[in-house]
Amino acid sequence: MKPIYLSLTDAKHILVILVFLVQTNITNSTTTSTQRFATQLIHYDSILSPFYNASATIIDYATQAHERSISRLSYLNATTMVETPDDIRGVITAPPEGAFLVNMFIGQPGVQQFLVLDTGSSTTWVHCFPCIGCNSIHPIFNPSQSLTYYALPCNHDPYCAANCDHQRNWCTYSESYMDGTSNSGNFATEKFTFVIPNVGATIASNILFGCGRMVNEPHIEISGVMGLGYEEISVVTQIGTKFSYCIGSVRDPYYPYNRLIIGSGANMIGKLTPLDLHNPYYYLTLESISVGHRDLPISPRVFRRTSRGDRGVVIDSGCEWTFLIREAYVPFINTVQQIIARYVARATFPNQPTWLCYYGVASRDLIGFPIVRLNFNGGANFSLGIQNLFQAVTNRIFCLNVAEANGKTPSDVSIIGVIAQQSHNIGYDLSARMLSIDKTDCRTL
Ligand SMILES: *[C@@H]1O[C@H](CO)[C@@H](O)[C@H](O)[C@H]1NC(C)=O
Ligand SMILES: *[C@@H]1O[C@H](CO)[C@@H](O)[C@H](O)[C@H]1NC(C)=O
Ligand SMILES: *[C@@H]1O[C@H](CO)[C@@H](O)[C@H](O)[C@H]1NC(C)=O
Numbered sequence: 399m400k401p402i403y404l405s406l407t408d409a410k411h412i413l414v415i416l417v418f419l420v421q422t423n424i425t426n427s428t429t430t431s432t433q434r435f436a437t438q439l440i441h442y443d444s445i446l447s448p449f450y451n452a453s454a455t456i457i458d459y460a461t462q463a464h465e466r467s468i469s470r471l472s473y474l475n476a477t478t479m480v481e482t483p484d485d486i487r488g489v490i491t492a493p494p495e496g497a498f499l500v501n502m503f504i505g506q507p508g509v510q511q512f513l514v515l516d517t518g519s520s521t522t523w524v525h526c527f528p529c530i531g532c533n534s535i536h537p538i539f540n541p542s543q544s545l546t547y548y549a550l551p552c553n554h555d556p557y558c559a560a561n562c563d564h565q566r567n568w569c570t571y572s573e574s575y576m577d578g579t580s581n582s583g584n585f586a587t588e589k590f591t592f593v594i595p596n597v598g599a600t601i602a603s604n605i606l607f608g609c610g611r612m613v614n615e616p617h618i619e620i621s622g623v624m625g626l627g628y629e630e631i632s633v634v635t636q637i638g639t640k641f642s643y644c645i646g647s648v649r650d651p652y653y654p655y656n657r658l659i660i661g662s663g664a665n666m667i668g669k670l671t672p673l674d675l676h677n678p679y680y681y682l683t684l685e686s687i688s689v690g691h692r693d694l695p696i697s698p699r700v701f702r703r704t705s706r707g708d709r710g711v712v713i714d715s716g717c718e719w720t721f722l723i724r725e726a727y728v729p730f731i732n733t734v735q736q737i738i739a740r741y742v743a744r745a746t747f748p749n750q751p752t753w754l755c756y757y758g759v760a761s762r763d764l765i766g767f768p769i770v771r772l773n774f775n776g777g778a779n780f781s782l783g784i785q786n787l788f789q790a791v792t793n794r795i796f797c798l799n800v801a802e803a804n805g806k807t808p809s810d811v812s813i814i815g816v817i818a819q820q821s822h823n824i825g826y827d828l829s830a831r832m833l834s835i836d837k838t839d840c841r842t843l
Contacts, residue, residue, distance in 0.1 A: 433638060434663025435600045437592035439498040439515060439656040441648060442466075447499060448512055448535055449619070450651070459649070460791040461749055466495050467719035467815060471803065474518070474714070478677060478809045479707040496716035497648065497816050500624045500658060503591040503599075504607075505544030509537055513624040515643075515658065517715040517826075518679055520627030520635075521571070523608030526583060531613045534621035541609060546589040549609070558585070571608045579615035583608055590633070594657070602660075605636055626660075626715070627678040628828050633660060635828065640664040642825040646840035648718060648817050649789060655840045665843060666825035668836025671774035673826065677707060680826065682814070682833060683775035684711045687726060689733050690768030700725040701812060708809040713824070713833070717815040721803035726812070734770075734787075734798065741767065745795045755797040760788040772814065778835040786818050 440446045443459050451458075499512035504524055511524055525532040527540040541547040550569035552562035558569030563584065572582035587604045610622065626634050626641060634641050642664035647653035659665060674681040684701040686693045700723055703710025709723065722730060731754065742756040742763050758764075761784055770782040780786070790796045799817045803810060823843060825834035 432663045433661035435590075435592045435602055435637065435660045436594055436597070437658050438501045438594050438654070439643065439645065439658050440501055440512065441498055441651070441656070442496075443649075443651055444653070445651045446501075446654070456793075457749060457791055460789055460797070463497070463648075463718045463789075464750065464753075466497065467717045467721075469495060470714065470717040471721055471813060474679070474712060474717075474811050474813060475809050477518075478679065478710070478712070478811050495620075496623075497718050498645070498656065498715065499620075501593055502624075503593065504539050504588050505541070506546040506589050507544070508589070508591045509539045509544075511539065511621045512536065513622045514620050515626065515715050516623050517626045517713070519623065519625040520629035520632040520678055521573070521608055521625045522605070522623060522633050523571075523573075523581065523583070523610050524622035525613060526586075526609035526611055529583075529611050529613060531615075532610065532621075533613070533615070533619055535619045536621055538621070539609075541586065541588075544588065546603070548587045548604075550585045550587070550606075554585075581608075581610050581613045581615065583611035585609070592660075595654075602633075602637055605633060606631060607633075626826075628675045628680070629678055634826075638662045639829040640666065640825065640827050642666065642823060642834075643715070644823045644838055644840035644843055645816055645820050647785075648820055655843075657840060657843060664825055665823050666827060666834045667823055667838070668825075668834045669776065669778035670832045670834050671776040671778040673828075673831045673833040674703070674710075675828070675831065676703065676710070679712045679714070680833070681710050682713050684772060684812070685775055686773045687730055688771045688773060689730075689737070692733075694726075694729045694733060696726045696729055709811065711812045711814065713814045713819070715816060717813050718799065718817050719813075720800045720815045720818045721811075721813045722800060723803050723810050723812050727800070727802040730800070731798075731802075737768065738764070747791050747795055747797055749791075750797070753791075753797040755791065755795050757794060758796065759790065759794070760784045760796040764788070772818070774833075774835070778833070780814065780818055780822060780835060781837050782818055783821075786820050789817065 442449050496514040498515040500515050525538050527538045551567045552558050561570045563570050568584035574580035586609045590602045590605045593599045638661045641660045643658045646655045685698045701711050742758040745755045745757045747755040764784050772780040788796045823836045823838040
């Protein structure tokens with residue numbers, strides 16, 4: 399018989415199919431080989447988002463993104479301190495709103511959900527039918543119509559025994575927030591299907607999540623949260639110890655390549671820097687900020703988290719703006735203002751008089767503006783170009799998306815937001831406690 403020779407492209411193609419089949423098998427059993435659950439991240443304001451508002455303007459987007467960022471900052475403000483009074487630590491300020499939604503399906507047959515991506519919490523929860531007060535704008539997941547739903551019973555473990563709804567034999571959870579909102583229900587396991595349209599789907603079975611039965615958060619229309627924190631209950635730690643994401647564009651409503659990968663197949667590329675896990679955030683060791691080739695005069699000590707839990711630098715998925723502690727913000731802003739004055743004139747944005755704004759179009763008028771680098775312990779860095787620092791607020795005004803953290807937070811925590819993280823692949827390795835950062839075109843991953 400004539401041997402069959404495959405061209406390289408054919409061979410690659412077949413390999414892809416094999417890998418896909420093998421992965422499907424692996425994900426259905428729970429062996430420890432390479433697992434790669436890849437999904438699309440959808441910005442709130444994207445045309446792919448259920449919250450897309452065709453009549454909203456760039457001013458609306460910029461203002462809302464700022465509001466969400468400030469509310470995120472106050473959320474971290476209330477939760478990072480070790481000795482925040484009990485009445486604040488027990489109840490979190492506000493439910494996470496975030497910036498990105500995870501496109502996924504829950505159950506069998508799968509029901510599509512858009513869950514808020516949150517690296518600052520570990521519990522994943524989804525509205526479940528019947529639900530009192532659920533206000534989400536997409537179909538609510540109905541466990542009784544799913545073949546793969548399993549409600550944890552009260553005798554599941556000591557936690558469940560202590561948090562038991564005896565009438566229904568449910569293991570319960572409950573979260574309440576300082577702004578009066580709350581959400582509670584039962585713990586269950588389900589099949590999660592992660593989807594990238596036109597690329598493929600991967601299935602993770604028996605994922606533990608909170609089935610939200612009683613939700614009191616009238617201003618929020620989300621259908622749930624995907625917690626990518628490091629605690630045991632997190633989807634990340636249920637699947638493995640790694641995840642990565644790449645956000646190519648926060649603002650372009652048509653950009654389709656923002657990606658999240660969970661599992662050992664996450665993209666761990668580029669240089670490494672230590673990742674510290676606290677309370678329940680991801681902290682980085684920021685050593686310096688440079689503009690062009692010049693290091694700004696900032697002592698690295700101002701970025702260190704103290705034993706009380708104040709200060710420190712959190713990398714966050716839910717905050718668009720970047721907030722710097724005053725000792726870093728002042729030298730940063732002075733340098734930026736000095737350089738930018740050579741290019742464009744200062745403008746006032748009437749809606750937000752405190753923002754630092756300029757006349758012009760950043761991508762056109764700031765050609766030659768030096769790269770700003772956030773340099774971390776170990777040699778990794780975020781390399782901030784014009785699109786990582788500035789956003790248009792009208793056709794002729796753009797503003798800086800970096801603000802001062804002080805005065806707004808007694809904890810003085812600095813936050814690296816997603817606008818700064820754009821065009822970097824960011825890999826989290828929870829067992830090695832390392833973060834990998836690589837400047838990347840997300841379309842190539
Ligand atoms: C959509 O945007 C317009 C313009 O800002 C606003 O008036 C309207 O309330 C928004 N609609 C929704 C559903 O948010
Ligand atoms: C930060 O928390 C303190 C209480 O610890 C509170 O007084 C202050 O208003 C909070 N700031 C923000 C911006 O939420
Ligand atoms: C910053 O990180 C990139 C990798 O993303 C690396 O190529 C570059 O050399 C680093 N720059 C500095 C100054 O360390």
